[in-house]
Amino acid sequence: MRGVTAGSEPVLELLPMVFADPAEARARAEQILRAGASPLHAGVAHQVLGIWERDFGDMRTALNHLRRARDLSARAESAEREADVLATLGVALVHAGRTRQGLVSFERGVARGTGHTRARVLYRRAYVWWVLGRHRESLEDVRRALPVLRQAGDDIWTARALTLRATVHLAVGAVDRADADFTAAERLWETTGQEHDKADAVESRGLAAFRSGDIPAALRLLDEAEERYAKLATPTFMLSIRRCEVLMAAGLAPEALTEADTAIAQLDRIGGQSTRKAELLLAAALAARSAGDPHTAIARAADAVRLFAGQRRTWWEAHARLVLTEARGAAGRGSGRLVADAAAVAERLASFGSPAASEASLLAGRVALALGRPQDAERHLAAAARSRRGGPPQARMTGWAAQALRARSAGSARGVLQACRRGLDVLDDHRMTLGASELRARATAQGAELAALAQEASLAQGSPRRLLEWSERWRATVLSAPPARPPADPVLLGSLTAYREIAARAEAARGEGRPMPALEREQRRLEREIRSRTHHIRGDVPGGGDRFDTGRLLDRLGGTRLVELAVVNGRVHVLLCAHGRVRRFAGGALDEAVAEAEHVQAGLRRLAHPGGEARLPLVAAAGRRLEELLLAGAAAHLGSGPVVIVPPGALHRVPWALLPALRDRVLSVSPSAGSWLRARETEPPPGGRHVLVRGPGLATGGAEVPGLAARDAGATVLEGEAAQVPRVLAELDGAALAHLAAHGTFRADSPLFSALRMADGPLIVHDFERLTRSPYRIILSSCDTARLASVGADELLGLVTALLPLGTAGVVASSAPVNDAAVVPLMLALHKGLDAGLSLAEALRDARAAQPGDAVHQATGWAFAAFGAA
Numbered sequence: 080m081r082g083v084t085a086g087s088e089p090v091l092e093l094l095p096m097v098f099a100d101p102a103e104a105r106a107r108a109e110q111i112l113r114a115g116a117s118p119l120h121a122g123v124a125h126q127v128l129g130i131w132e133r134d135f136g137d138m139r140t141a142l143n144h145l146r147r148a149r150d151l152s153a154r155a156e157s158a159e160r161e162a163d164v165l166a167t168l169g170v171a172l173v174h175a176g177r178t179r180q181g182l183v184s185f186e187r188g189v190a191r192g193t194g195h196t197r198a199r200v201l202y203r204r205a206y207v208w209w210v211l212g213r214h215r216e217s218l219e220d221v222r223r224a225l226p227v228l229r230q231a232g233d234d235i236w237t238a239r240a241l242t243l244r245a246t247v248h249l250a251v252g253a254v255d256r257a258d259a260d261f262t263a264a265e266r267l268w269e270t271t272g273q274e275h276d277k278a279d280a281v282e283s284r285g286l287a288a289f290r291s292g293d294i295p296a297a298l299r300l301l302d303e304a305e306e307r308y309a310k311l312a313t314p315t316f317m318l319s320i321r322r323c324e325v326l327m328a329a330g331l332a333p334e335a336l337t338e339a340d341t342a343i344a345q346l347d348r349i350g351g352q353s354t355r356k357a358e359l360l361l362a363a364a365l366a367a368r369s370a371g372d373p374h375t376a377i378a379r380a381a382d383a384v385r386l387f388a389g390q391r392r393t394w395w396e397a398h399a400r401l402v403l404t405e406a407r408g409a410a411g412r413g414s415g416r417l418v419a420d421a422a423a424v425a426e427r428l429a430s431f432g433s434p435a436a437s438e439a440s441l442l443a444g445r446v447a448l449a450l451g452r453p454q455d456a457e458r459h460l461a462a463a464a465r466s467r468r469g470g471p472p473q474a475r476m477t478g479w480a481a482q483a484l485r486a487r488s489a490g491s492a493r494g495v496l497q498a499c500r501r502g503l504d505v506l507d508d509h510r511m512t513l514g515a516s517e518l519r520a521r522a523t524a525q526g527a528e529l530a531a532l533a534q535e536a537s538l539a540q541g542s543p544r545r546l547l548e549w550s551e552r553w554r555a556t557v558l559s560a561p562p563a564r565p566p567a568d569p570v571l572l573g574s575l576t577a578y579r580e581i582a583a584r585a586e587a588a589r590g591e592g593r594p595m596p597a598l599e600r601e602q603r604r605l606e607r608e609i610r611s612r613t614h615h616i617r618g619d620v621p622g623g624g625d626r627f628d629t630g631r632l633l634d635r636l637g638g639t640r641l642v643e644l645a646v647v648n649g650r651v652h653v654l655l656c657a658h659g660r661v662r663r664f665a666g667g668a669l670d671e672a673v674a675e676a677e678h679v680q681a682g683l684r685r686l687a688h689p690g691g692e693a694r695l696p697l698v699a700a701a702g703r704r705l706e707e708l709l710l711a712g713a714a715a716h717l718g719s720g721p722v723v724i725v726p727p728g729a730l731h732r733v734p735w736a737l738l739p740a741l742r743d744r745v746l747s748v749s750p751s752a753g754s755w756l757r758a759r760e761t762e763p764p765p766g767g768r769h770v771l772v773r774g775p776g777l778a779t780g781g782a783e784v785p786g787l788a789a790r791d792a793g794a795t796v797l798e799g800e801a802a803q804v805p806r807v808l809a810e811l812d813g814a815a816l817a818h819l820a821a822h823g824t825f826r827a828d829s830p831l832f833s834a835l836r837m838a839d840g841p842l843i844v845h846d847f848e849r850l851t852r853s854p855y856r857i858i859l860s861s862c863d864t865a866r867l868a869s870v871g872a873d874e875l876l877g878l879v880t881a882l883l884p885l886g887t888a889g890v891v892a893s894s895a896p897v898n899d900a901a902v903v904p905l906m907l908a909l910h911k912g913l914d915a916g917l918s919l920a921e922a923l924r925d926a927r928a929a930q931p932g933d934a935v936h937q938a939t940g941w942a943f944a945a946f947g948a949a
Contacts, residue, residue, distance in 0.1 A: 090120045093127045095235055097134075098275035101313055105131045119160065122151030126164050133171045135313050137350035141171050162192030166200040173207045176353035178391040181207060198227035202240045209247050210354055212394020212431070217247050238267035239276065242283055249290050251432060252470065257287055278307035282318050289325050292472060295514055297325045299615040316342055316355040323362035328473070329513070329614065330521025330871060332369035339363035357386035357395065364402045368409065376406035397427040401439050413446045421446065422459060434474040437466035441481045453488055460485045467501070472509045476502050476525060483532045492536040496549075499533035502526070503553065510556070514616030516848065516881065517831055519556070523871035526553055530872055534647045543663035544629055547654045547752070550645040551627040554727070554751045554873045571612040578605040579804060579840030586836075606832060609845055613831075627753040633659050635759055640717055643725040643752055644709060653713040656752070662716070667708035669729060675705050676733045683734065683895040686938035687862075695934040698941075702737035709733070714740040721745040721920060723948075725752050728869035732894050736927065737941045743928070747889075747920040747945040750875055754883055758948035761888040763855045767815040770854070772807055773798035774821030774836050778899035781820030783860065783906040790914070803839040808846060816913070817854035818906070823864040823878075823893075830868035830876035835859070844881040852886035856919060856949050860906050865892035865944060879946050889919040889949025893942045901939040905930055920945040 090111065096104035108127040111120055129144035145168040152160040165188030172181030185207065188200040205220035221244045228237045245260035261284055268277050285300030301322050308315045319342040326335035339362040346356050364380035367373070380403035387396035401424045408417055425439035444460035447453075460481045467478025479502030486494025506526045513519045530553035537546040581602045588595040632641070633656060641656040644666065651666030666672075682698035685691035706714060709730070722744050724735050735741050735748060749755035771794050773781035781798070788796045795810050802821075811817050821835040821842070834841030847853060859865070859878065867877035879890050891909065908929045912922025927940035 090123045093123060095273065097127055097130045099273045101131060101135060101275060101311055118151045119155035119157060122148045122155060122160060122164065125151065126167055129171065130167060133174060138175045138352055139350060142175060145171055158191050159196045162188045162196050162200055165191065166203040170203055170207055173210060174352040174354045176386065176390045178211065195227060195231045198224040199236055202236060206243055209243060211392050214247050214251050218244065234267045235271055235273055238264040242280060246283060249286060252434065254290050261287055275311055275313060278304050281307060282321065286321050292509060292512060294325060294329050294512065295615050295617040301325065302611055314345065316346055316351065316359065320358050320362050323366055327366055327369050329518045330524055332366045335366035336363055336370055339366055353386060354390060357383050357390065360386065361399050361402065368402055368406050373406045373409040376402060377410065380406055394431050397424060397431065398435060400424050401428065401435055405442055408442055408446060413449050415450065418443050418446050418455065425462065434466065434470050437463045437474055437477045441477050444481060444484060448484060448488060456488060457485065472505050475505045480528055483529060487532065492540050495536040496533055499529040502529045512618045514618045515613045517876060518614060520871045520874035520876055523553060523556055523874055527872040534645060538647050543654055543661040546645055546652065546663065547643055547661050548627060548629055550643055551751055551753055568612060571609065574605055574608045574612065575846065578609060581605060583840035606829065613845060632656060632752055632756050635756060638720040639723060640720060641723040641725065641752055642713060644727055644730065646727050651709060653711055655713045655716060664712040666711045672705060672708040673729055675701055675708065676730060679734060679737065680732055680895055683938050683942055686934055687896045687898045689935065692934040703739055705733060706738040706740055710738065710740055723755055724748050728873045728875050731867045731869065731875055734894060734941045735944060745920045745924050747948065749947060750880060755948050758883065758888040761886065763815055764813050764852065769794040770810045770814045770817045771796045772802055772819045772821060774802055775838060776822045776836055777820060779903055783903045784820050786907055787818060787910055800838050802837050804837050804842050804846060807837055807842060808850065811854055812850045813852045814854040816856045818858045818860065820860045823859065823861040825863045825866040827868055833877050844878060847881045850885055853882045854887060856889045857882060857887055859892040860902055862893055862896045865894040883947060887947065889945060889947040891919050891923060891943055891945050894944065895942040897939045897942045898935050901936045905939055919949055
């Protein structure tokens with residue numbers, strides 16, 4: 080390097096070491112300064128410390144070190160060293176929000192450097208152009224730098240330049256070009272010891288996987304990058320930004336908001352990069368908006384706008400203004416001003432070539448429609464609709480939503496339905512790339528508006544059959560195909576085993592009244608690890624799973640009547656399917672029904688204990704009110720045969736047997752008509768194996784199990800130490816009938832960690848999903864085993880919905896607390912009916928009728944329901 084004296088090479092080796100072994104590079108630089116080095120060597124040491132503080136520590140300290148390095152390089156009369164430091168200083172100034180000063184520093188660096196040094200300066204300026212959102216300038220500087228770096232045989236800087244160019248390609252939507260550059264960079268990184276750069280390359284590959292639509296791969300690669308960064312003990316703010324984006328696309332907005340806010344707090348503590356803080360604020364605003372928290376979104380987005388504006392980052396500022404405008408709209412601030420703001424943001428984003436321009440146009444059109452300004456709405460919606468023909472899935476869905484609104488405004492129900500169908504097809508393709516049932520369920524939230532528009536149009540057409548089809552189109556889709564089976568992942572299996580042990584110890588400590596913060600922390604860590612590993616699983620089902628066929632349903636019903644409850648604009652519509660036709664009846668308000676269901680649940684909780692008998696008339700009266708709201712005129716047309724109820728997710732906790740018209744019927748419940756049909760057509764497994772499981776901690780000790788075992792000599796009985804999760808799963812796999820008497824726990828915060836307590840700890844939903852085939856019939860005799868969490872558009876997560884797509888045709892479970900003693904005779908009567916050849920629903924009806932007439936036994940019978948069709 081011209082202008083660098085002999086003997087300086089070992090000191091210069093500290094510069095690449097910052098991204099190979101950051102802690103060692105920092106220690107050696109401090110040692111050089113303590114030794115009273117020459118200006119040249121001291122300048123290198125200050126530059127190393129400046130880079131370390133810039134990327135991993137305090138920006139003010141970083142600028143002090145880099146200014147000192149610049150001055151020392153000038154004193155050493157080394158133009159090349161000075162040019163190199165000016166580039167490093169330029170990056171730091173931009174990250175500190177001092178954009179003008181940073182660009183001036185780069186101008187001086189380009190002027191001072193020559194050849195190889197100038198190429199490195201140009202690369203770093205290209206990076207800064209990317210940070211500023213000026214993609215054309217970034218690509219131009221990389222174009223100038225790359226040939227020189229390659230000619231010099233500088234693999235490290237060539238790989239960095241290729242990685243940067245790939246990242247810019249991703250920002251402008253050129254995924255194929257990005258893949259080529261990432262592949263070339265990765266080959267070069269394998270020849271170096273740059274561990275931090277290698278971690279960054281893995282992170283970048285995660286971003287590329289996300290941009291190409293592979294969310295499981297993106298999550299896996301980002302987790303791998305985090306592990307690599309952790310070994311280097313370096314902060315991961317850029318990784319947090321990218322993971323927030325992927326988490327939101329996976330329907331995990333609350334997790335994304337937590338990640339962004341945690342990273343912001345950490346960045347503030349260390350006085351880190353202002354540019355990263357602005358990007359994290361934008362990520363937090365996006366996550367809050369997606370999580371339905373517009374006020375938090377407004378606060379975060381407003382802060383991001385101010386920072387981006389001060390940093391002269393106009394591309395970023397425009398995207399932050401989009402989120403701010405959308406959040407204000409979601410907070411109910413629709414006005415002509417909001418239309419104008421959204422239109423201005425759309426124009427600005429379009430000038431940058433951003434796919435997000437369609438989102439702003441859609442917002443402007445939607446608000447204009449609400450204000451009764453159809454001409455303005457048409458102009459904005461037409462602009463948004465152009466994105467339906469190409470680009471990322473989210474942009475295409477935005478375009479189809481705009482097209483559906485245009486059709487509705489024009490009075491074309493057919494056009495609405497066509498646009499909604501096309502938009503949901505785009506989301507179907509994306510959703511089925513996800514292997515984890517949780518991600519599939521949560522991803523449906525992105526199609527909620529399209530599904531609602533289609534249901535409105537179907538209702539307006541006056542066709543009950545079409546309303547049924549659209550109600551099914553986006554209801555319980557997670558049950559249309561089984562989740563991808565977890566691979567034989569030793570890390571996942573180890574985490575599940577450790578989780579059971581820790582959870583069992585934590586529960587024992589709680590029972591003894593001992594404090595257990597360390598156990599709870601470890602349990603939460605293992606839960607995060609298990610969820611993370613399952614999120615890595617890629618979907619292997621082509622298309623959108625089974626498509627609902629109304630004709631096939633009506634043919635298979637026979638003498639059964641199926642009642643599906645569709646919700647349109649907050650009102651319940653009762654769709655009665657029987658005798659080859661679908662009829663519609665108008666029900667009540669959904670929010671009134673939900674409130675009434677909560678009153679019933681409170682009453683059942685009280686009736687589960689002696690002394691609550693006075694609640695019985697109140698609960699019975701609530702059942703009558705629920706019937707008026709949810710069955711309305713259809714109650715008179717139910718006939719005398721079996722009835723299947725298909726409620727929306729918001730009503731999954733209604734104890735349907737409590738409704739007078741359903742009380743003495745053969746009654747079953749299903750998350751969707753399609754899932755009932757699949758259950759009806761599921762064949763029982765060969766062999767007819769029966770499994771009886773008795774877990775610990777029940778008030779009666781699972782007293783029905785010995786009685787059932789005495790009547791069924793061929794049944795496999797697992798109790799005591801034999802009732803451990805691995806053995807229980809092995810016996811359940813492919814069984815014809817399983818009865819599990821085990822304490823149930825529902826986790827509203829994380830429904831796939833809902834559990835049944837076994838001898839060695841909890842048997843959770845993630846365990847059931849590892850079965851090759853879950854039992855054909857399964858009876859869960861404890862409290863709350865039928866409780867579910869409503870997520871996504873109209874999806875349900877919990878024990879019951881985990882079993883149905885895995886081969887289970889019927890489940891009996893409870894949606895409320897029950898009296899353990901009253902459960903025993905109910906279960907014995909239920910099995911008596913099954914032994915006589917009855918279905919689960921028939922046997923449960925007869926078992927209720929056989930119970931004593933007191934309040935506790937009646938409430939226990941009402942709390943249980945038969946799900947599915949077996």
